Amino acid sequence: MRHSLRVITGRLPDVSGRVSDLTRRLQPPRRAGVSRSGAAGLGILGAVVGAGLMFLLDPEMGRRRRALARDRIRSFVRRSGRAMDGASRDVANRARGLVIEMRSRLVRREPAGREEGSESVR
Numbered sequence: 001m002r003h004s005l006r007v008i009t010g011r012l013p014d015v016s017g018r019v020s021d022l023t024r025r026l027q028p029p030r031r032a033g034v035s036r037s038g039a040a041g042l043g044i045l046g047a048v049v050g051a052g053l054m055f056l057l058d059p060e061m062g063r064r065r066r067a068l069a070r071d072r073i074r075s076f077v078r079r080s081g082r083a084m085d086g087a088s089r090d091v092a093n094r095a096r097g098l099v100i101e102m103r104s105r106l107v108r109r110e111p112a113g114r115e116e117g118s119e120s121v122r
Contacts, residue, residue: 056062056069 056065058065
């Protein structure tokens with residue numbers, strides 16, 4: 001009995017390797033394309049887009065909703081344009097100030113009153 005047990009346990013790793021190979025062969029091959037979760041996500045996205053179109057193209061309230069959306073978009077564009085204009089002027093002014101400051105540090109000036117040819121007048 002002991003001898004047969006040793007033979008069986010000695011062959012166990014070999015059998016487990018064969019079983020894992022067999023299970024890999026029996027699994028269906030992976031298909032190229034969209035996975036189940038990806039398909040579900042696309043379905044949800046399609047439902048959301050469809051609901052949004054129904055909301056905006058509604059014959060009774062759609063015109064009002066479209067006008068509100070258009071007004072909000074215009075307002076956003078106008079406000080963001082103003083903010084960008086202000087930010088660009090701020091950056092330009094800061095750059096101009098840096099240039100002036102660098103020039104003043106590079107150019108040496110004589111202190112006032114010590115220039116050649118100037119005499120103190122009383």
